[in-house]
Amino acid sequence: DADVTQTPRNRITKTGKRIMLECSQTKGHDRMYWYRQDPGLGLRLIYYSFDVKDINKGEISDGYSVSRQAQAKFSLSLESAIPNQTALYFCATSDAGEKLFFGSGTQLSVL
């Protein structure tokens, strides 16, 4: 089993729909992150959490929300999806030593 599991792997949705991307990890890490990747732009931080009670906005949090349900689970929601949220989304965790572990990614298309 993967250390960091994202679901779904692919999702096509329509403008205005609410969608949730889920992430779970078996690493036992406190730190979890949501990034989006767009061609030519690299990875950009949406939200991060250093603890179950700690949620922080990243550089591009508008239009997104998150929930840290447990140490192992960190979900990302798009309340009302729009086409420019079409991207590849990654969940990641890190340990105190800062090594990053990524999920396999979710390719989201908003029509």
Place this chain on the structure above:
Amino acid sequence: KNEVEQSPQNLTAQEGEFITINCSYSVGISALHWLQQHPGGGIVSLFMLSSGKKKHGRLIATINIQEKHSSLHITASHPRDSAVYICAASTGNQFYFGTGTSLTVIP
């Protein structure tokens, strides 16, 4: 403003060639990371280093803290090395990512 810059953006090499990918950063770091992303695949961490040099198989990563520069070298390149290589700087609380170098190794 990009805290992490990589070069080149794209690189094509013949199998067996020695490859170098460069990374410059402007933030104070606790560690510098090299990541690999295969087409359609996830991202895996290759190296995390804060000084000197690390080697894993045919891959070598070096860092010069004074010059704020790191390099990833691939010796005896192989088509399976074709991937996007991403440099990232961590500051303790944040990660800053380069835009990646797309490497294609031709048989």
